[in-house]
Amino acid sequence: MWDENVREINRTNYELCKFKTIEAINNVKHILKTRPWGKYNDFYNNVLIFGIMFKSLDDLLDIIGLTNDNTWLRDNKTIEEVWRKMIDCKERSLFVKDYLPEGFLEFIMTNIKNLEGVFNRNWGDSMYMSVEFIYDPICNICFDDLRTCEHEKNVIYNGKLCKIIRKNFTFKMSNVVDEPHDFRCRIWSWNINLKNPGEAGGSTFESAIFTFFSVDDFLDDDEQ
Numbered sequence: 001m002w003d004e005n006v007r008e009i010n011r012t013n014y015e016l017c018k019f020k021t022i023e024a025i026n027n028v029k030h031i032l033k034t035r036p037w038g039k040y041n042d043f044y045n046n047v048l049i050f051g052i053m054f055k056s057l058d059d060l061l062d063i064i065g066l067t068n069d070n071t072w073l074r075d076n077k078t079i080e081e082v083w084r085k086m087i088d089c090k091e092r093s094l095f096v097k098d099y100l101p102e103g104f105l106e107f108i109m110t111n112i113k114n115l116e117g118v119f120n121r122n123w124g125d126s127m128y129m130s131v132e133f134i135y136d137p138i139c140n141i142c143f144d145d146l147r148t149c150e151h152e153k154n155v156i157y158n159g160k161l162c163k164i165i166r167k168n169f170t171f172k173m174s175n176v177v178d179e180p181h182d183f184r185c186r187i188w189s190w191n192i193n194l195k196n197p198g199e200a201g202g203s204t205f206e207s208a209i210f211t212f213f214s215v216d217d218f219l220d221d222d223e224q
Helices: 004-033 041-066 070-075 077-097 106-123
Strands: 130-139 164-177
Touching: 004 041, 004 070, 041 077, 041 106, 077 106
Parallel strands: none
Antiparallel strands: 130 164
């Protein structure tokens, strides 16, 4: 295992932590859906912030479940899933850290840092897919052009995160880079098919080219 704290959770508290975390996430979904206190912007903003925090903990618990013994280091699909979950957890934690008391997310971020060390030691640096595309950026709050409306991307308004709705989406090109916008689009060595010199077709690889992740995407799921 990659952290002593994680081993402790596995031994005693995993199921309870998972149950309580899902319960908290479902409560956040219910409050933001029903708005039981009417217009109360600051309150609903805080509800969403804590929802994202609980979801980052849920991501970490999923990672713990996937890495409960060292056999995961030999299973390519599990390695890829743990990597994606780690990026999800890290991005959610970084989003909410400025809203919460100092040290509140220390446990999560410490374990993410340790897990990043596991990836660095076992698989080192990597290359990633990165895509370029053009689109009209529509605000998901007022549905006007986000470049001219009063809202700002990644700011919370009345419990709703301002995001871009991509309209008239057109793919432009893709590139292989070492510093991508989306680290989920990692090119893993086992997904590379190297051809011998002189073979027809050339070498190929498989990789995601972009994802639609958002720190609040769990709100779109049905309650668990």
